[in-house]
Amino acid sequence: MDTTKLFWLPEKASTFASNIDWVWTLYFWISVAFFVIIIGAIVVFVFKYLRRRPEQLATAQITHNTVLETTWTAIPLVIVMALFVIGMKGYWNMRVAPSNAMVVDVTGRKWVWSFDYPDQGISNDTLVVPVHQPVRLLMTSMDVLHSFSIPAFRAKADVIPGRYNSLWFEATKTGVFQVFCTQYCGTRHSYMWTAVKVVDPDTFNAWVAVASDPSRGKTPAEFGAILYTKKGCIACHQVDGTAGIGPTWKGIWGTMVPLEGGRSVLVDSAYVRKSMLDPGADIVKGFQNVMPTFEGVLSDKEISALTAYIISLK
């Protein structure tokens, strides 16, 4: 009986998932067997040998039985060694990506993910991949530890500042699959989600054509509005006038804003640009110095587009 469909494990959508789920099912029934034997024996013994008279003694004193004890040392030993080998094989398979894998660079920062396709020249906030194509993620963090987890693929690896970590997968069906950050990273850790969109190869190629130039046919402000979501500004800056973790963008353009330390500054192109590239330099009063730099993340064209978007938010 496959109980995994009822309670255990999420849907499976990668080549790993099948390789891992049978191990789960195997181990599940081994542990159920052990549990039933142990707890069953306890229940039987408790009822059978219950003290019914206060002065009742044990009916036998059995101090040890070497054969029995050796047996129940040996049996678990054999089982766990088998599990070790099975787990090791599956794990090495998960760590060694095939040479034809498509590479995507993944960057984690509080509290957004971004994906760069070096071969296609695309930068995006969701991971779009073709089905039945091995994909290798090369991941790093701009600030603290994160972890990139795709439950439907049974894939996970920590994303570490100052070094690269990788994982690979091959999706086996099209669809949209949840991505979590699973390494605790602060205030909005539990909102640091994105999705893997698995599409057929034709759709992927069409997407690449559009995504490689996202500004095509758009005004700078329209392009800026897209970047606002894609680059994760939305996580902290609202555009409806309410303060988030950072100040709202609505109506901020052209105003004098008070800064931490008592100075004020005019919100113009220079200040907006500086706030993206060196966010700690001038902190608006009442907010904390938590924004990571977008130096090297935003191009000049994108900074201009975001500026145009901020101007448009009257």
Place this chain on the structure above:
Amino acid sequence: MIAHVHDNNINYIKTKTGLLSWFVTKDHKRINMMFLISVLIFFITGGIYALLFRLELWTPGTHPLITPDTYNHYFTMHGVIMVFLVVVPGIPSALGNFVLPIQVGAKDLALPKINLTSLYLYWIGGILAIVSLIAGNADSGWTFYAPYSISKNPAVLWMLTAAFFLGFSSILTGLNFIVTVHKMRAPGMTWFRLPLFVWALYATAIMQIFATPVLAITLLLLLIENFFHIGIFDPAMGGDPVLMQHFFWFYSHPAVYIIVVPAFGITSEIIAAFSKKEIFGYKFVAFSSIGITLIGFLVWGHHMFVSGQSEVANTVFSFLTFFTAIPSAIKVFNWTATLYKGSISLQTPMLYGLQILFNFTIGGLTGIILSILSLDVHLHDTYFVVSHFHYVAFGTTIIAFIAGIHYWWPKMTGKMYNEVWGRIASVIVFFGFNITFFPQLIMGSQGSPRRYYHYLPQYQIYHQISTVGVVILALGLVIALVNLLISLRMGATAPQNPWGAHTLEWEAAESPPVLFNFKETPIVTHGPYAFATEKT
């Protein structure tokens, strides 16, 4: 030899009066009772934090009363308090301190002043920890992973300073136990006549002495990094955050066994006493404690299978980790076999003892699955791990702590608690605990990440069952506590040996014991579970 002016005919509670006589006492029994009160206060505090964030988790999304930052602070407080101030010191300092010297037939621990010092270090560490965590609004989780923990506020430095004091408290208690077991055994108390609780505490003491100094080394490195700006853990200065995980787990993994091995000792005592049976395979059980101790030092890397640690290291750590399953399994099998042909009495301590077998079987089995490398990748940092950990730290250790408190309560206080209410509480605790944590295994296997303020709606049902469970659990614990407290005023006077056990604290010491435990040094002529000598 200086003649003792104390009267060794009066019980230890009445020998001297006044609060000051407690604070300057060198009596291991009084020190134990002060530890017990302190640990219980911290336990209640940590429990309230858990109750608060479990209520938050009733629904996904934002909540007006508990913001994400508050939630993060709460689970950090819960973890730090429960690990460093409750489950690590709990059984050794707040039960073992009382029981171990009497079980070996000594009149006190070998180093009574060191014992008092260890209590004061615990208090200093405890206060420092709470104050720094609250003042610094610490939100890094109990694992303090860099660079998040060090990037934001200095609470982690203060917390490690607190852990440094708590660590020394732990080291000194361990040292005291080792010396006492080697040097203070009564005539006839051979090593294989030692109760299994003593063996368990002895194994724990070895870990306390060897693992805990790593905390101090970590603190030193953090201080060097902080004040001299030499990059050790902080990647902004060229340090390696994964190195900090190694240091953390090099202490904290043995700490898991510091947490659970004493619980095994209590379980052995209770299963034997309430089955009127010699523990099946005494030597296997005794040596399995030592075995867990040794293997426990070599498996810290299994917390880091997805951390970027090398594949080869992961494979080696996985291999070694499987060996911890063997001594654990031996214990469960031997306890079960002890019940066979026994005379089983389902009194309150035994009801908790049987719960330990149930919970630890689940805790152990869910631990083995986490050692399977390929599966751990999926389960790592999900609620599955949270649940596994609680099946061990609560389902085994805290339940054993409660079992031990009930078992030795007549000895410690001289009073009998109400047996009916004791049993009712233990049944409520059993259901409360399992309703809380079993659903977490299910949602963890489905991928639900831990330390999440907000979650996918599909996990809500499991969160809600879990929250209902925690309320039931709290109710059971409150009944147990009230029942014990009431007995102090209204309980019947405890006989010397209410359970009919054969260890020295029951056979040779009064309830409560006199100042030096025994009126005359006991001569030991039989093992700790000599039920074969009984005649009807």
